[in-house]
Amino acid sequence: MQVHQYDVIIVGAGGAGMRAAIESGQRARTAVLTKLYPTRSHTGAAQGGMCAALANVEEDNWEWHTFDTVKGGDYLVDQDAAEVMAKEAIDAVLDLEKMGLPFNRTPEGKIDQRRFGGHTRDHGKSPVRRSCYAADRTGHMILQTLYQNCVKHGVEFYNEFYVLDLAMTEVDGVRRPAGVVAYELATGEVHLFQAKSVVFATGGVGKVFKTTSNAHTLTGDGMAVAYNRGIPLEDMEFFQFHPTGLAGLGILLSEAARGEGAILRNSDGERFMERYAPTIKDLAPRDIVARSMANEVREGRGCGPNKDYVLLDLTHLEPAHIDAKLPDITEFARTYLGVEPYTEPVPVFPTAHYAMGGIPTNIGAEVLADNDNVIPGLYAAGEVACVSVHGSNRLGTNSLLDINVFGKRAGIAAAEYSKTADFVELPEGAEGDTVALLEKMRTSDGTERIGAIRKDLQELMDANVQVFRTDETLREALDEIAKLRERYNNVGIQDRGKRFNLDLLEAVELNFLLELAEVISVAAIHRKESRGGHFREDFPDRDDEGFMHHTMTYLDPDSETDGIKGMRLETKPVIVTRYQPMERKY
């Protein structure tokens, strides 16, 4: 087995990981371990933009952005983190421009800005143009620009290295990261990486759902690895369903379409968002629009042979305007549904998009061991983390912002920490669990197939844990997940080889998905209220007295929660600085 030593290990090479690497790589000996080639990361699929109160095209300021973020998150946002993000947004955008990002420009040559859902002027008075963008390819441009700058700074990548474990060692009564265990896909070898500090930036877990905008590779790896080492997961019940996925496919059509003037219609041709959000209509936050769409379908006003989707109407927009501002998403509609958006409305339905929850961190991107203590040397940023700037519902564009602001913070902090810290001794046989797991999987000869179990899990989650939830649907989900885990114990893979054994990889990923689906469902059962992306039909109102707190889920062998052995739920206070909870109307 190969053993490597670096000051800083960054796990994941999407936006957050590479933003961290650019900072860390210039300060400390850094390596980035990534399951995919960096430019394959799902940051590249983000479309609409990155908000910052540059005020390039109209009056704006970071305080309004903070307020929108807090209100958009239905007041479950930690307000200190939202302030940091909105303030540092301006430099984050300017940093990217200086790194070379080709933003769209105003006639004066400045970075252009456009409207986006939930972003308003003066605390909700009207939509504001805050999103900095590069056509509908902003994520692609961010990913490329960050990779280009990693090349410029000579950042060391280990491509197609899949991190399967975090080695932790107790030093003077405090648990600290000692390194990570990685599986090299090309050779099948296990590598041990010792490091003084470790940054997790592994992205989300959209593949627990069937209808999702997420890549096949978004299987919650970092969340599961952390959880299995006793680190809590925060607010996992909050999952964002993006309103406009291509119907039946889930491929994302950016909110920028509505920012540029597109609207939603039901089978009566009605612009139904006028009823649900009279002030900002189609530009209401995503949770509200997604629920409104699902409600239209439930009440029989859906379109198509099964009346199971609504329509995104761009036909009143000028084709030249569409080509200039929304070229990619209109091409998706043509390629995948054969619909011409110039002349026909596009079938859309909510698609699982973003995990608001994740590994808990503070504003310094330090991972929390519990409500009061950090794990020295361990950091997380981006979708894998929960800082929490998104609360119970993330505003559009704030994820590209999150990865840049907190990715940068994590990179600087991890490098600075490594300058004064010593290496922590690796636990004896740190790679043991991983080697055993891989060998067990490689030789597994059960009768169950990975693809079948995963399909059943995804359909179950779509049916029971999606936009509308009840105690009954959630408990049914838990029962079924338990059965799927039983079946998983009898799984058999067919590829017995060492090199590029992606059959084996998918088996490991599926185990993570099953674990996290359970965490999501249990957390959702316990939140007996409706807030942001979590809507309980049996508790349709927000309950600030009972639930104005974060959910912390721990793996704990001695506990039992809802019949799930080994899981413990606790709560964590929400940090409130400026804004007291108010009714959320748009």
Add this chain to the structure above:
Amino acid sequence: MSTDTSTETPEPASKIDLPDHVAGDSGSIPSFDCTFQIARFDPEQDEEAHWEEYKVTMYGTDRVLDALHKIKWEEDGSLSFRRSCAHGVCGSDAMRINGRNRLACKTLLKDLDTSKTITVEAIKGLPLEKDLIVDMEPFFQSYREVMPFLITSGHEPTRERLQSAEQREAFDDTTKCILCAACTSSCPVFWTDGQYFGPAAIVNAHRFIFDSRDEGGDMRLEILNDKEGVWRCRTTFNCTEACPRGIEITKAIAEVKQAVLQRAF
């Protein structure tokens, strides 16, 4: 008051009449049977790649990637290929489909002739690792050698560097590259001479050479004036045809050639 810079569109109607085919029934989803020939190669057992045949039933708007997944998940778990986003933006799944380089996730089966066998093999010109997976390292090496990052000098401005919409337009096309290697691995010059930078590296050099903010153009042009540089291009247009992002690659290479001549080393 807003200093709006884009044309405001008029407020759309609250209600419109939808044609029946849009609002309601549009018929059932067709299914069709496909036969695939896939080039398989197991580096731990095989001397060279061989064809294997698979028959699958697919539906409506399924893509080649869906068929590969169906084979992997239901028939043969050892079939190996890279993929991630599944909608043509991550660049993982470039492969030769019926002899043409394409992304498996962007190639709809209904657009192929499903009455005939569909062939799928790894892209050419890069070392074959397993089944449809090739070693991408030589490809990224060429990319890195053209200095694919913004080069500037002097003091950094406090705010953004200004750039007009026209200046931005000059390199817009080449910013779309997703580094899938469909172009480079379709180039006959690259097949015979692996040292050639290849179209993707030149596209990424173009992206910076024509960026008004960049000051590294001369260095990149010097690199591409090398014997393995732009002059190896024989203008066969394979790359332009292969590009899943619709980049006019041959035109971009011609612009780089022009720039080399104009700067005349």
